[in-house]
Amino acid sequence: MKELxxxxxxxxxxxxxxxxxxxYFDRLAESRAGxxxxxxxxxVLAGVPARLVDGERRVQVRVEADGTRRDSGSPPDPAWPSAxxxxxxxxxxxxxxxxxxxxVVDAVILERAAGAVRRVxxxxxxxxxxxxxxxxxxxxxxxxxxxARLHAARRLGLDPAARARALAPADGPPQVAPERTADEPPAxxxxxxxxxxxxxxxxxxxxxPPTGAFGAGPAAPPTRKAAAGxxxxxxxxxxxxxTIPLAGRVGVGPAVPVLRLPESWDAARVALRFxxxxxxxxxxxxxxxxxxxxxxxxxxxxxxPPADVLALEAAAAxxxxxxxxxxxxxxxxxxxxxxxxxxxxxxxxxxxxxHAEHLLGWPVRTPQGRFRLQLTLTLRHLTRP
Numbered sequence: 001m002k003e004l005x006x007x008x009x010x011x012x013x014x015x016x017x018x019x020x021x022x023x024y025f026d027r028l029a030e031s032r033a034g035x036x037x038x039x040x041x042x043x044v045l046a047g048v049p050a051r052l053v054d055g056e057r058r059v060q061v062r063v064e065a066d067g068t069r070r071d072s073g074s075p076p077d078p079a080w081p082s083a084x085x086x087x088x089x090x091x092x093x094x095x096x097x098x099x100x101x102x103x104v105v106d107a108v109i110l111e112r113a114a115g116a117v118r119r120v121x122x123x124x125x126x127x128x129x130x131x132x133x134x135x136x137x138x139x140x141x142x143x144x145x146x147x148a149r150l151h152a153a154r155r156l157g158l159d160p161a162a163r164a165r166a167l168a169p170a171d172g173p174p175q176v177a178p179e180r181t182a183d184e185p186p187a188x189x190x191x192x193x194x195x196x197x198x199x200x201x202x203x204x205x206x207x208x209p210p211t212g213a214f215g216a217g218p219a220a221p222p223t224r225k226a227a228a229g230x231x232x233x234x235x236x237x238x239x240x241x242x243t244i245p246l247a248g249r250v251g252v253g254p255a256v257p258v259l260r261l262p263e264s265w266d267a268a269r270v271a272l273r274f275x276x277x278x279x280x281x282x283x284x285x286x287x288x289x290x291x292x293x294x295x296x297x298x299x300x301x302x303x304x305p306p307a308d309v310l311a312l313e314a315a316a317a318x319x320x321x322x323x324x325x326x327x328x329x330x331x332x333x334x335x336x337x338x339x340x341x342x343x344x345x346x347x348x349x350x351x352x353x354x355h356a357e358h359l360l361g362w363p364v365r366t367p368q369g370r371f372r373l374q375l376t377l378t379l380r381h382l383t384r385p
Contacts, residue, residue, distance in 0.1 A: 018108040021045055025112035035120055039063045042095065042113040046106055049096040050113075051076060054085065057121055058157040058178075083110035085118040093117060133173050140166055140174055142262035153258045163255045166265035168272040170249035174265060179255040249275035252285045270296045276381050279327035295382060302385040308360075308376040309383060315359035322359070325352050329364060330374045 028041055035052060043050035043063040051062035053076060062071045076082070081102035082091035093114045095106055138144050138152040153160050158178060167175040251272025253264030267286035270293050275284040286293065305313070316322045321342075328338040329349075339349040353364060363369035 017105045021105060021108045022112055025116050029116050029119065033116070033120075035059065035061050035117060036063065036069060038113055038116050038120065039093075040067050040069075042093070042109050043067065045109050046095045046097065051094050051096065052092060052117060053094075054092050054121065056157075059121065081106045081110060083114040085114055085121070136174055136176060139176060139258075140262055140265040146259060149259060149261075158258055160258050162258060164258055164261060164264070165255050166253040166261055166268045168251040168253070168265070168268035170272060170275070171247070174268075176261060248282070249277055250283045251275055252283060254285075254287050267293075273301065273382055273384075274378065279324045280377070280381065281331075292378065295378060299379060299382040301383070303383050305383045306376075306379055308362075308372065309380045311360050312376050312380060315356060318359065319352075319355065321352060322356055325349070326356060326364065326373055327377060329353065330370065330377055335365070 024041060024045065025038070028038060033041075039050050039052050039061045040063045043065050044067055047065050049062060049064050049070075051060070051072070053060050060071055062069070064070050076091070076094045077096070077098065078091075079098065080094045080096055082094045084090060085092045093110055095102075095110065097106065135152040135155050139149055139156065139158075141149070144152075150160055156176070158164060158176070163179040165177050165179060167177055169175065249272060251268040251270065251274075253261075253266070253268035253271065256264045264286075271284040271286040271289060273296050274289060274292070275281060312323075312326075324342055325338075325344075328341040329335065332338045332341050335349060335353075336346055339346045342349075344352070357363050357365075357369075362372060364373045
């Protein structure tokens with residue numbers, strides 16, 4: 001091979017360099033080199049940083065041209081030379097060469113490195129079937145053997161030693177989202193919905209995801225107030241957790257060790273019952289419910305609504321603005337804040353509340369009346385089939 005490379009170099013420098021690249025990656029493959037060594041080889045040979053980003057298997061490796069590992073949370077530039085790990089796949093290996101047409105040597109580096117990376121991933125991590133419902137179902141099944149749940153977690157690309165959350169979408173399969181710290185770059189989604197490496201389409205099924213969430217099996221009933229828009233921070237505070245790119249109502253379980261995900265799933269389904277698209281919170285986190293979660297044990301889905309809920313439904317049927325107005329009053333800190341929430345003048349809100357109190361038969365502007373209103377709105381969610 002060295003002799004052939006030498007002869008080709010004399011005739012065509014690019015052809016000679018390409019043969020040397022092929023020989024180099026063949027040697028790495030024979031020595032069963034790991035992912036970092038392969039990406040480092042691509043970076044050193046190309047003379048520019050190289051990065052591997054496989055959201056499906058939650059892998060990110062970036063190496064500088066001098067061989068130093070230096071990962072980055074910024075997304076790859078689509079203009080960089082790149083290669084997919086499979087014929088129909090998306091780009092996963094990049095050479096950070098900007099402003100220049102990719103050379104023949106770059107193309108060979110990408111092709112040989114991508115092939116070697118694919119073999120290593122298939123050998124060591126398998127394919128992460130982010131949208132495989134059976135694996136997610138096993139992971140969230142408390143009756144499944146621990147060994148089976150560990151196997152499912154690994155197949156989904158979850159670190160058994162890490163923490164994750166179960167997500168219960170009202171419309172769609174269960175999902176699992178790996179927990180991350182505030183300074184950790186988003187993982188890519190597992191499966192999907194872009195915005196999250198979740199696990200299942202948990203990321204697809206998360207485990208939101210590129211890496212994101214995993215999905216499977218039916219979810220549960222809904223209700224409560226939420227952030228608008230497609231992306232909702234999974235962990236709520238302090239920047240922890242990935243984004244949940246799910247539409248509709250979603251219950252989010254607490255972050256727990258992977259083997260305790262069945263507990264998170266149970267809590268997520270309870271949280272889903274408190275979620276509501278309009279009016280109310282679209283995404284509800286189980287940790288935020290506190291003792292309110294006990295109400296879910298007392299009120300079964302589809303149960304006969306209490307008298308106050310029936311009165312609320314009857315009043316809403318005569319005044320289209322009523323539910324949104326009362327939800328704003330129940331979920332904000334003052335009447336002025338409620339007026340701002342629904343974009344009406346303070347005096348208009350007062351007129352609406354006077355009319356609502358007449359229809360309901362009880363005051364909603366006193367502390368006791370406001371608590372009664374909050375409880376009625378919650379019970380309305382919980383009695384929904």
